[in-house]
Amino acid sequence: MSDTTVIILFVNAVLWIPAIMLMIHYARLGAISRKQSNVDVSNNQPLPSAAIIIVAQEEAEKLRRHLPVFLEQKYPAEYQVIVVDIHSTDDTIKLLEQFEEQYPHLSHSSIPASARDISKQRLAMTLGVKTACTEWVIFTQADCCPEDEDWLANFMNIDANAKNAIIGFTKYTQCDSWLMRKRQFLRLRQQMLWIPFATNHHPYWADDTLLAYRRDYFFAHNGFASDSKLQAGAATLLVNKNISSKQCAISINQKSILLQDTPLPHTWLQERVFAIETHRHTTHKCLYRTWAALKTLLPLLFTISTVISCILWFQNTIVTSVLVALWLCTYIVRDIAFYRTTKQLNIKSYHFTLPYLCSILPLWNLQAWIRWCFTSKRAFRKKFV
Numbered sequence: 001m002s003d004t005t006v007i008i009l010f011v012n013a014v015l016w017i018p019a020i021m022l023m024i025h026y027a028r029l030g031a032i033s034r035k036q037s038n039v040d041v042s043n044n045q046p047l048p049s050a051a052i053i054i055v056a057q058e059e060a061e062k063l064r065r066h067l068p069v070f071l072e073q074k075y076p077a078e079y080q081v082i083v084v085d086i087h088s089t090d091d092t093i094k095l096l097e098q099f100e101e102q103y104p105h106l107s108h109s110s111i112p113a114s115a116r117d118i119s120k121q122r123l124a125m126t127l128g129v130k131t132a133c134t135e136w137v138i139f140t141q142a143d144c145c146p147e148d149e150d151w152l153a154n155f156m157n158i159d160a161n162a163k164n165a166i167i168g169f170t171k172y173t174q175c176d177s178w179l180m181r182k183r184q185f186l187r188l189r190q191q192m193l194w195i196p197f198a199t200n201h202h203p204y205w206a207d208d209t210l211l212a213y214r215r216d217y218f219f220a221h222n223g224f225a226s227d228s229k230l231q232a233g234a235a236t237l238l239v240n241k242n243i244s245s246k247q248c249a250i251s252i253n254q255k256s257i258l259l260q261d262t263p264l265p266h267t268w269l270q271e272r273v274f275a276i277e278t279h280r281h282t283t284h285k286c287l288y289r290t291w292a293a294l295k296t297l298l299p300l301l302f303t304i305s306t307v308i309s310c311i312l313w314f315q316n317t318i319v320t321s322v323l324v325a326l327w328l329c330t331y332i333v334r335d336i337a338f339y340r341t342t343k344q345l346n347i348k349s350y351h352f353t354l355p356y357l358c359s360i361l362p363l364w365n366l367q368a369w370i371r372w373c374f375t376s377k378r379a380f381r382k383k384f385v
Contacts, residue, residue, distance in 0.1 A: 233278030
């Protein structure tokens, strides 16, 4: 075996070893969920009181469909549902008043029209926290819905005595079309990154659709005061700037997952752009971005290196066979890791489309970044009400 052949195999091995380790990590999210799903609610410690806070704006139809499921939870402790309206002109207020007659633990309020010093979303969330009379508050959205009446008990069924935040998991309801499967893949992959990262290193990200926060801790750290001028990223920055890994818990068992309505294309693209802006205001971004970049680029670099090496040394059967075997091993490990996670979370698996999705991911991220560059920075700031 010549020195050049040895060098080629060595370079590919250097790329392959960390790449295969990163692929195995994709199964981490499913492992966390599998462990928590084996815990029986009835055998756990008493659950704390909680208030579900829903911010709504022109979403009467969504509340009509989803709110009854939140209101009919079988929760052994005290719980409230608080809906904060942002100047809706549809039937939101009328609908809430009707529900309040039927459900005494439901209350609603509206943000004052004279408010000028905080974004509408953060003001509504803060008003909901002030209205709550419970130990914990749970932030979610009007387009989200639990799967059954045991969702709240399962979500809060963790040891949170020394915790101040609980990060949850949300998935889209319908992912039959290719476009929706692409969106679910992008969301799931991000969750595979930041959810394990939250407990191992530092809570970097949180989903606005499902975050529990200890009420007293919210006021002790002045809520959203440090980022009150931003429109998006309320849950992320609340956790990122105030919570350490020891203070953060993950609740991701199969029965604690929220379902979110399929977003419109414009809404989904806007969320991607606003997420990039939120990244600019986070802490611990260097470590997380390095971790995310390695998981994105290392397998891609290994694939490119394998293809180039096979083209240059196609006459050397041993070299090409070893390289192809290593690449197939990487693909199989990644597919198994993804499959175990998607199966645990009841998400349709990707299998043969996975190499394409992972390869094209940098281009999708670049597309979102270009949109962010050409978006006026005023769009990310508060809109006075």
